[in-house]
Amino acid sequence: MPDATGPDQIFQRALANKEILLPKCNDCGAYHFFPRVLCPHCHGSAISWEPASGKGRVHTTTVVRQKPERGGDYNVCMVELEEGVRMMSRVEGIAPGDVIIDMAVTAFVGEAEGAPAVLFKPVEA
Amino acid sequence: MTNQLRGKSAIVGTGHAGFGEAHGLTAYDVMAQSALAALGDAGLKLPDVDGLFCTMMEDSMPALMAAEYLGIQPRFIDGTMLGGSSFVNYLTSATMALDAGLCDVALIVYGSNQRTASGRLVTASRPPAYEAPYNPRYPISAYAMAAARHMHEYGTTREQLADVAVAARAWARHNPEAFQRGPLTREDVLGARMVGDPLTVRDCCLVTDGGGAIVMVRADRAKDFPKAPVYVLGSAAQSSHRQISQMRDFTVTAARESGKRAFAAAGVSHGDIQAVELYDAFTINTILFLEDLGFCAKGEGGAFVEGGRVAPGGVLPVNTNGGGLSCVHPGMYGIFTVIEAARQIRGDAPGIQLNDIDLALAHGNGGVLSSQVTAILGSQNTL
Ligand SMILES: [Zn+2]
Numbered sequence: 149m150p151d152a153t154g155p156d157q158i159f160q161r162a163l164a165n166k167e168i169l170l171p172k173c174n175d176c177g178a179y180h181f182f183p184r185v186l187c188p189h190c191h192g193s194a195i196s197w198e199p200a201s202g203k204g205r206v207h208t209t210t211v212v213r214q215k216p217e218r219g220g221d222y223n224v225c226m227v228e229l230e231e232g233v234r235m236m237s238r239v240e241g242i243a244p245g246d247v248i249i250d251m252a253v254t255a256f257v258g259e260a261e262g263a264p265a266v267l268f269k270p271v272e273a
Numbered sequence: 274m275t276n277q278l279r280g281k282s283a284i285v286g287t288g289h290a291g292f293g294e295a296h297g298l299t300a301y302d303v304m305a306q307s308a309l310a311a312l313g314d315a316g317l318k319l320p321d322v323d324g325l326f327c328t329m330m331e332d333s334m335p336a337l338m339a340a341e342y343l344g345i346q347p348r349f350i351d352g353t354m355l356g357g358s359s360f361v362n363y364l365t366s367a368t369m370a371l372d373a374g375l376c377d378v379a380l381i382v383y384g385s386n387q388r389t390a391s392g393r394l395v396t397a398s399r400p401p402a403y404e405a406p407y408n409p410r411y412p413i414s415a416y417a418m419a420a421a422r423h424m425h426e427y428g429t430t431r432e433q434l435a436d437v438a439v440a441a442r443a444w445a446r447h448n449p450e451a452f453q454r455g456p457l458t459r460e461d462v463l464g465a466r467m468v469g470d471p472l473t474v475r476d477c478c479l480v481t482d483g484g485g486a487i488v489m490v491r492a493d494r495a496k497d498f499p500k501a502p503v504y505v506l507g508s509a510a511q512s513s514h515r516q517i518s519q520m521r522d523f524t525v526t527a528a529r530e531s532g533k534r535a536f537a538a539a540g541v542s543h544g545d546i547q548a549v550e551l552y553d554a555f556t557i558n559t560i561l562f563l564e565d566l567g568f569c570a571k572g573e574g575g576a577f578v579e580g581g582r583v584a585p586g587g588v589l590p591v592n593t594n595g596g597g598l599s600c601v602h603p604g605m606y607g608i609f610t611v612i613e614a615a616r617q618i619r620g621d622a623p624g625i626q627l628n629d630i631d632l633a634l635a636h637g638n639g640g641v642l643s644s645q646v647t648a649i650l651g652s653q654n655t656l
Contacts, residue, residue, distance in 0.1 A: 156402070182403045182518075208425070208523050210417035211470040212410050224409045226418060226518060236404045236518040245470065249425045260406035 155183035158197060163264040166257045168200040170231055181233035202255035203230040204268065211244040223247045227268055229255070241269045276507075276538055280656045282368040282379075283495035283502035286315025286488030287612045292601050293452045294389050295482040300329055301342045303603075304384025307484035308343060315488040316499045317378060322488075324349040324376025326363035330385055330604045339382065349376040355512070356639025357552055360485075360608035361646040365508045371491045381611075384484030385603035401516040410469060412554065413477060415517035415641035417469035420557035422523035424471060426572065429560065431471055433575035435462035437556035438475050438598050440584035445595025447585070448624025452481050453599045462556075476556040478596075483603035485612050492656075503615040504656060506632075507538030508648040517641040524572075528565035528636060528645040535634075535647035536567075543567055546649070547630045548617045549589060550610040552638040553596040559583070562636055563591070566647065585625055593617060594624055607637035611648065618652050631655050 155171060162169040171183045175192030186193045209225035223244035228234045239247045240258065253268040260267065288310025291303035298306075304327070312318060325347040329335035336352030351366040353359060360381055367379035400411070409415065423429045439459055445451035457475065465473035495502035511527035511534075514520050536542065543566075551562045560574030568589065569577040577583070583591035592598075594613040597606040614633035616622045631652040638645060 208418040208422040210409075210414050210421060211467075212408065212414060213467050213469065222408070224407050224414050224418070226523075234518065236407050236409065238407050249421065261408070263406065265406040 155185060155195070159183045163257055163266070166264075168202065168255055168257060168266055169197040170200045170229070170233065171195050172198050179231040179233045181235050200255060201230045204228055204253050204255060206239065206247060206249055206251045206253060207234055208249055209247045221245070227253055235266060237266055237268050239268045239270065276540065278368050278372060279506055279538060279540065280504045281372045281492050282489050283492050283504045284487055284611070284615045284650070285490055285495055285498040285500060285502055286311040286313075286317065287486070287615050288312070288314050289483065289485045289609075289612065291384065291386070292450055292483045293481055295386050296389055298386055298482070300331060300384050300386045301338065302384070303386055303482060303484040304329065304339055304382055305342055307384055307486040308380060308382045311380070311382070311486035311488045314500060317488060319343055319345055321378045322380045323347055324367060324370050324379040326351045326367050326379060326381040327383065328352050328354045328359050329383065330387065347376070355644040355646070357554070357605035357607040358510070358637030358639030358644045358646040359605070361508065361611060361635055361637030361648050362510050364505050364611065364648045365510065367489050368505050368508070371489060377490065379489040380486060381489070381608065382484070382486040383605060383608050385605070386482045387604045388480050388482045401518070404516055404518055409517070412641050413469040413472060416555040416557055417472050418517065419523045419561070419642060420471055420555070423557060423560065426524055427575065429575035431463060432459060433560070433579050434471070434476055434556040435459045436580060437553065437559045437578050437583070438462045440578065440581060440587070441553060441592050441596040441598035443581070443584040444593050444624060445599035448595050448600060450623045451595040451600040452479055453595070472555060472557070478554045478598055478602040478606065481601050481603050483601045485608040487608065487611060487615070501619050502653065503618045504651050504653070506541070506649045506651045506655060507535045508646065509534035509538060510644065510646040512644045515640055515643050520642060524561070526561050526565050526642050526645055528562050528647065531645045531647040532566035532636070535649050539649035539651070541632060541649060545632050546634050547590070548593055548614060548627055548633040549591045550594075550614045550633065550635045551592060551596070552606050552610055552636060553592055553598050554602070554606065554638065556598070558638060559591065561642070562638070566634070566636060590627055593622060593627065607639070610635035610637060611650070614650050618650055
């Protein structure tokens with residue numbers, strides 16, 4: 149496979165290397181997510197990639213209820229990163245119902261559906 | 274829609290088919306039965322239809338499939354797919370097409386057999402790439418996260434959410450067309466199976482079969498049909514996102530803008546509206562849309578619906594047929610907000626018929642709070 153050139157390819161390739169990169173607009177300086185070829189804020193097309201700080205807070209959260217024999221309940225949430233963007237993810241390491249809004253979380257690259265994915269864990273008190 | 278289109282088109286026929294369980298029928302069968310019912314209501318026949326406004330939950334070209342099935346060759350088609358709000362949105366495009374002479378008889382139509390075909394929501398959508406790895410359950414996880422945020426910011430309670438479902442059922446109990454007519458209490462809703470916190474299965478719309486259809490003509494000939502015409506006084510749309518992860522404020526929908534412009538186009542105010550028909554896919558929807566459409570302030574929707582205030586005999590009649598929560602929800606509910614609003618104005622609502630209704634509001638929601646379309650309908654007296 150040639151070098152990653154598309155925004156999704158760049159993001160996924162970084163994840164495969166255990167690195168979380170976020171797209172940032174060179175014109176207005178704002179981050180955005182999901183990755184794309186233009187800035188959704190100012191519509192500039194000069195985009196750079198910056199390593200994510202990994203610091204975030206749970207913006208909203210739910211528990212998908214599922215019978216234990218089908219895998220049991222799990223968390224789905226939106227995390228707002230320090231950089232000002234939000235991403236869907238899940239918080240691991242605590243019960244899905246214990247994930248609460250405004251909880252401080254830290255990103256890590258784990259695995260979801262057999263592929264590298266951004267996941268979160270509660271910040272150690 | 275601008276004021277230029279106020280009252281330029283009228284609904285002269287409505288119809289539906291396959292409510293509940295349409296055993297042995299395909300989605301297109303239900304669509305066609307709905308079309309026949311609406312055309313019969315208008316005293317028209319399929320060859321009269323030269324404008325088709327349709328989308329379905331299956332196929333990549335559902336409007337063409339529908340035209341082919343019906344045996345018609347429309348000279349104007351709008352198949353714009355905005356989820357469940359599509360059918361409210363077609364009121365705008367049908368009015369424009371009729372007014373411009375691009376068609377003379379507009380048929381808006383939808384049908385689904387999702388209950389008997391699979392028992393769950395059928396969708397042709399791919400899961401969004403940046404959400405799919407986390408397995409949100411569509412669409413409930415999206416609405417659950419909106420509800421959780423609303424509860425966090427405004428203190429909205431699960432009891433208030435439950436009261437939306439209880440009110441919908443109270444209307445449905447009087448509607449022989451409604452799928453769920455048994456008693457339902459706040460405790461029933463709260464004690465039901467949790468499916469996506471904070472929403473239980475009773476906070477969620479039904480999964481039924483069903484179809485609906487609307488026939489529209491230009492206002493200048495609207496009085497030539499058997500039923501009293503219902504005029505489109507104003508309609509307006511706004512979209513804010515497609516994927517729930519892209520919703521900027523989980524407690525505010527684009528209904529703020531669509532509502533503002535629909536009211537301005539119709540030249541009426543909230544106090545004039547006598548019946549409100551909202552797309553209530555989940556109990557949080559009713560609260561969000563009452564706030565965003567301006568029937569109450571942001572954050573006060575929970576108190577607004579509490580204790581039967583939107584139930585029969587309350588302060589504002591909302592979802593007078595029982596809504597998607599208790600009447601019918603065949604994948605996309607939007608068309609039924611318009612049909613119930615029109616029937617309340619005509620005076621032939623299937624359940625509780627309110628007295629002397631001249632003005633009603635229909636509001637469609639599409640995607641995951643993504644597309645919002647508001648329409649204000651009126652009787653002859655409102656022209
Ligand atoms: Zn920018």
